[in-house]
Amino acid sequence: MGYSLLLLFLVLTACATPATPASPSLPANPEVILATTTSTQDSGLLDVLVPDFEAKTGYRIKVIAVGTGAALAMGQRGDADVLFVHAPAAEMELLASGDAVDRRPVMHNDFIIVGPENDPAGIRGTVKAADAFRKIAQAQDLFLSRGDDSGTHQTELALWKEAGLTPAGAWYQESGQGMGATLKIASEKGAYTLTDRATYLTMRASLDLVLLLEGDETLYNIYHVMVVNPEKHPGVNYEGATAFADYLTSPEVQRVIREYGKDRFGQPLFFPAAGKPEP
Amino acid sequence: MDTFLSGLRHAIWLLVHLDPIVVEVTLRTLQVSGTATLVASFVGILVGTYLAQARFPGRRLLVSLVNTGMGLPPVVVGLFVALMLWRSGPLGQLRLIYTPAAMVIAQAIIATPIVTGVSIAAIQQLDPRLRLQLLGLGASRGQAALLLWWEARRSLLAAAMAGFGGAVSEVGASIMVGGNIAGQTRVLTTATVLETSKGNFDTAMALGILLLFLSFSIMLGATWLQQSGRGDR
Numbered sequence: 463m464g465y466s467l468l469l470l471f472l473v474l475t476a477c478a479t480p481a482t483p484a485s486p487s488l489p490a491n492p493e494v495i496l497a498t499t500t501s502t503q504d505s506g507l508l509d510v511l512v513p514d515f516e517a518k519t520g521y522r523i524k525v526i527a528v529g530t531g532a533a534l535a536m537g538q539r540g541d542a543d544v545l546f547v548h549a550p551a552a553e554m555e556l557l558a559s560g561d562a563v564d565r566r567p568v569m570h571n572d573f574i575i576v577g578p579e580n581d582p583a584g585i586r587g588t589v590k591a592a593d594a595f596r597k598i599a600q601a602q603d604l605f606l607s608r609g610d611d612s613g614t615h616q617t618e619l620a621l622w623k624e625a626g627l628t629p630a631g632a633w634y635q636e637s638g639q640g641m642g643a644t645l646k647i648a649s650e651k652g653a654y655t656l657t658d659r660a661t662y663l664t665m666r667a668s669l670d671l672v673l674l675l676e677g678d679e680t681l682y683n684i685y686h687v688m689v690v691n692p693e694k695h696p697g698v699n700y701e702g703a704t705a706f707a708d709y710l711t712s713p714e715v716q717r718v719i720r721e722y723g724k725d726r727f728g729q730p731l732f733f734p735a736a737g738k739p740e741p
Numbered sequence: 742m743d744t745f746l747s748g749l750r751h752a753i754w755l756l757v758h759l760d761p762i763v764v765e766v767t768l769r770t771l772q773v774s775g776t777a778t779l780v781a782s783f784v785g786i787l788v789g790t791y792l793a794q795a796r797f798p799g800r801r802l803l804v805s806l807v808n809t810g811m812g813l814p815p816v817v818v819g820l821f822v823a824l825m826l827w828r829s830g831p832l833g834q835l836r837l838i839y840t841p842a843a844m845v846i847a848q849a850i851i852a853t854p855i856v857t858g859v860s861i862a863a864i865q866q867l868d869p870r871l872r873l874q875l876l877g878l879g880a881s882r883g884q885a886a887l888l889l890w891w892e893a894r895r896s897l898l899a900a901a902m903a904g905f906g907g908a909v910s911e912v913g914a915s916i917m918v919g920g921n922i923a924g925q926t927r928v929l930t931t932a933t934v935l936e937t938s939k940g941n942f943d944t945a946m947a948l949g950i951l952l953l954f955l956s957f958s959i960m961l962g963a964t965w966l967q968q969s970g971r972g973d974r
Binding site for chain 1: 923935942
């Protein structure tokens, strides 16, 4: 209770920052639509960054938190101005098609495999994520997939491919919802699932799930910001989108990202990645 | 059960402290659903009165369509409105997507068939000779309609209340066309969804309780209005 109150208070005070800009020069087109993943919102990071950005620049950010697949589709249709997503392969397709430009790394963390404490498939101690997936499939223990074409779901599908399996059957279930909701369902059902570390840490107090596998390099989770191409989609707010991308990759915000969550979880939820060489 | 109790405590805490964010979300909920109800009542009572009295081929089909519309799935309405209002959609130039106006449109579409359907029943319950008599006494059609509405005022208020209930309780359309943006399009239902997905179940519970309390207060007022002038209390 006390913890939740604190969390609510933090979120509320973050939201309570006046939206009216301090800077005298208002942008000509202040409305910016940001299409992003559920993890950036569910972790609370955007509740800190967006009001700060708005106060500094006078832009108004409309955050649409959906799965990465849906966010990229919004970019492809020109329905968003800036994308903040985590599915590198799908992002490259948008660059290739010319729908998005100016892709920059912002932050990274990692995916982890979580599951019930008693670990019926015995994946604890397994090194490779694909091997753990194979064990779960062999034991036919319940696995909950996002099933929503999100960045996490795409990573999960790549792991099944690496394991040489096509998951199907009563043990493989799809929630079709965001990471927070999926973790809750997995917890209730005693299922395994793949999650980003940030959402898991944010929700851990209300979950009966433990961390069973981490550290495999295939579980690297990197978030990029991309600007929707104004030459292909003339209606987009290119200036506003670029301003937000500049903001996310600025040294100051990178410091905020590095500190975010440390006070509550004892470890950061995300690690700065701007300007670093990509693996 | 723990979550329920702590949610209850949390709701009371939020209410007592008049938390600014909660107040803002609650006011927006009232504003959006209230406006949608006004639009839906205006259209619904007019169309309902017409359908209740007019005789023309295809009337039954239309009434059936209205009755089907009383159960319109909000997500379908949301998808339809979003497809229209997205920048890439036919009405994208209006720049209405992700604004409270878009939510009013979606909620009005959900509430209008409800108001219409109940209005049809309300007007049809009046003695059909009443209208003929009014017209016979020299009332214009407009005057006759006003008098009929006055006669059916309790049922028509029930129609508006049902419409408000449909608008304020839906979440699928609001989240799709509003985007659940903090400080702009976040209402009590969409905030509840967000807090649930964040794992803040007691906050979610508190918001849900506030929504119930809000609906109850409004319905209490409307019911008091509706029942006044009757013998019982």
